[in-house]
Amino acid sequence: MKILSATQTREADAATLQYEEIDSLELMERAAKAFAGWFENKFMPQEPVYIFCGPGNNGGDGLVVARLLHQKRYHVKVFIVGDSETASPDHKVNLQRLPETIVPQIINAATDLPPLHKSHSIIDALFGTGLNRPVTGLFAELIDHLNNSSACITAIDMPSGLYTDAQTPDDGAIVKANYTVSFELPKLAFFLPQHEQFVGEWHVVPIGLSPAFIADVTTEHYFTTINDISKLIKPRKKFSHKGLYGHALLLCGGYGKMGAAVLAARACLRSGVGLLTMHVPSSGYPILQTAVPEAMTLTDNNRKHISGLPEDVEKFSVVGLGPGIGTEKITKTAIGQLLATSELPLVIDADAINIIASSEKLKAQLPKNKVIFTPHPKEFERLVGKSKNDYDRLQDMKEFCRVYSCYICLKGSHTAICTPEGKLYFNTTGNAGMATGGTGDVLTGVMTALVAQGYSLEEAAIVGVYVHGLAGDLALQKVGDIAMIASDLTDHLPQAFMALVTA
Ligand SMILES: NC(=O)C1=CN([C@@H]2O[C@H](COP(=O)(O)OP(=O)(O)OC[C@H]3O[C@@H](n4cnc5c(N)ncnc54)[C@H](OP(=O)(O)O)[C@@H]3O)[C@@H](O)[C@H]2O)[C@H](O)CC1
Numbered sequence: 036m037k038i039l040s041a042t043q044t045r046e047a048d049a050a051t052l053q054y055e056e057i058d059s060l061e062l063m064e065r066a067a068k069a070f071a072g073w074f075e076n077k078f079m080p081q082e083p084v085y086i087f088c089g090p091g092n093n094g095g096d097g098l099v100v101a102r103l104l105h106q107k108r109y110h111v112k113v114f115i116v117g118d119s120e121t122a123s124p125d126h127k128v129n130l131q132r133l134p135e136t137i138v139p140q141i142i143n144a145a146t147d148l149p150p151l152h153k154s155h156s157i158i159d160a161l162f163g164t165g166l167n168r169p170v171t172g173l174f175a176e177l178i179d180h181l182n183n184s185s186a187c188i189t190a191i192d193m194p195s196g197l198y199t200d201a202q203t204p205d206d207g208a209i210v211k212a213n214y215t216v217s218f219e220l221p222k223l224a225f226f227l228p229q230h231e232q233f234v235g236e237w238h239v240v241p242i243g244l245s246p247a248f249i250a251d252v253t254t255e256h257y258f259t260t261i262n263d264i265s266k267l268i269k270p271r272k273k274f275s276h277k278g279l280y281g282h283a284l285l286l287c288g289g290y291g292k293m294g295a296a297v298l299a300a301r302a303c304l305r306s307g308v309g310l311l312t313m314h315v316p317s318s319g320y321p322i323l324q325t326a327v328p329e330a331m332t333l334t335d336n337n338r339k340h341i342s343g344l345p346e347d348v349e350k351f352s353v354v355g356l357g358p359g360i361g362t363e364k365i366t367k368t369a370i371g372q373l374l375a376t377s378e379l380p381l382v383i384d385a386d387a388i389n390i391i392a393s394s395e396k397l398k399a400q401l402p403k404n405k406v407i408f409t410p411h412p413k414e415f416e417r418l419v420g421k422s423k424n425d426y427d428r429l430q431d432m433k434e435f436c437r438v439y440s441c442y443i444c445l446k447g448s449h450t451a452i453c454t455p456e457g458k459l460y461f462n463t464t465g466n467a468g469m470a471t472g473g474t475g476d477v478l479t480g481v482m483t484a485l486v487a488q489g490y491s492l493e494e495a496a497i498v499g500v501y502v503h504g505l506a507g508d509l510a511l512q513k514v515g516d517i518a519m520i521a522s523d524l525t526d527h528l529p530q531a532f533m534a535l536v537t538a
């Protein structure tokens with residue numbers, strides 16, 4: 036699904052009004068109804084609701100929400116900041132439509148700020164996608180007041196003060212919402228780790244924006260949904276044999292880190308690969324043969340570290356490398372050999388990323404359009420460099436992928452997948468329980484298996500990240516986030532793939 040910019044959202048708005056022949060008041064009513072429906076499911080009518088409205092249509096939404104919640108017997112208080120004479124036309128109309136029993140309080144100075152209590156439920160309707168400069172002055176004082184209260188804050192569309200799709204200047208105040216309920220599509224800002232403290236838990240409610248406009252609009256930014264991913268899953272053929280599903284090679288493991296190889300191997304096998312060969316340091320032989328009987332195991336000449344490649348590398352469909360390998364010089368030489376001699380697609384993780392990051396020569400040897408990197412933020416920094424903020428990081432990632440014609444999956448709460456053309460997909464599965472050692476090794480295994488089966492690199496990256504997170508979400512229901520370990524993900528891959536097949 037596409038992520039629209041603030042400008043595109045306004046255009047979608049206009050297209051919807053034109054196409055459906057409705058006026059903007061009707062669309063505002065629809066948006067507010069969608070928000071109020073979400074709110075009613077979350078908060079009981081007993082809790083006093085304080086709604087803070089700004090001068091634009093976000094404030095207008097707040098006024099309609101006030102009316103709708105009042106009808107549902109919520110105890111609603113409305114606060115309007117500044118001069119309502121200069122408010123937007125739809126704001127003004129909805130101010131008139133408030134029931135007589137709701138008398139808005141005007142905030143003209145800091146002395147007008149109401150005392151807030153933790154039992155209050157706050158709705159932030161100050162600014163939405165129309166914010167066009169940092170929030171200062173009285174609005175900033177109000178935002179500080181809201182943030183310093185212990186009341187629960189739900190933001191309409193955007194946490195006020197946060198730019199929708201650009202870096203917010205440091206001098207602007209931003210609401211720290213517990214929940215953000217956004218219209219139709221999530222905003223780019225929601226996917227960036229630096230905004231977690233402002234956006235809180237985000238939800239999207241549909242308001243029927245023109246599907247034709249959304250289908251036509253061009254964007255570089257996407258988020259993945261179960262429908263997008265399930266369409267990409269390749270059904271298994273009835274008359275099939277293992278030769279149809281690829282032969283993966285995993286170069287993983289080191290002395291004391293053979294578990295990484297086991298985790299990657301098991302995940303690879305659970306992701307549909309036809310055949311799997313492991314190439315591990317020789318001390319790993321009994322471990323792999325015992326722990327993963329389905330995989331074939333080749334041993335390196337070195338006992339502790341990978342120092343070479345198997346013969347006949349070209350017979351494999353893909354190589355996954357990195358988990359547990361360390362950064363020994365001999366291992367670096369082996370990777371150099373792989374890059375110099377092979378044109379196979381590569382899934383590159385962990386220390387293989389660190390090794391390549393440390394050498395311009397190796398970077399220059401990366402085969403074009405055949406590499407997926409799966410770094411965590413520290414590995415990303417080594418590979419691509421340090422970025423000033425999350426937006427710059429997205430730009431830096433696009434530039435790196437363009438220059439080296441590669442794919443990057445930057446792991447995080449919303450893993451960001453970048454293509455050589457600069458398309459960015461944000462993943463929507465996964466949870467904090469997955470922040471534990473070995474889950475990256477599982478991802479390497481999953482993605483390697485998908486490439487082996489003939490998924491394009493773009494498909495393997497977005498499907499792999501999605502199914503890995505989905506397995507984590509399924510595991511969460513069984514083991515919770517505190518006790519979750521990497522093997523729990525592999526154990527839930529079968530259920531995750533089945534969910535994708537039947538979605
Ligand atoms: N398609 C949809 O998703 C729909 C969204 N709706 C809601 O509408 C808002 C966007 O409304 P808009 O009126 O465009 O913008 P805002 O309400 O966010 O804010 C604009 C007003 O705020 C002033 N402004 C902007 N920045 C600041 C600032 N830093 N300090 C003070 N004032 C600011 C601006 O005034 P100017 O001085 O710049 O003229 C405007 O008055 C969207 O988020 C949804 O909530 C629709 O209701 C339905 C469809």
Ligand SMILES: [K+]
Pocket residue numbers: 093159160161162163190191192193194195
């Ligand atoms: K808001």
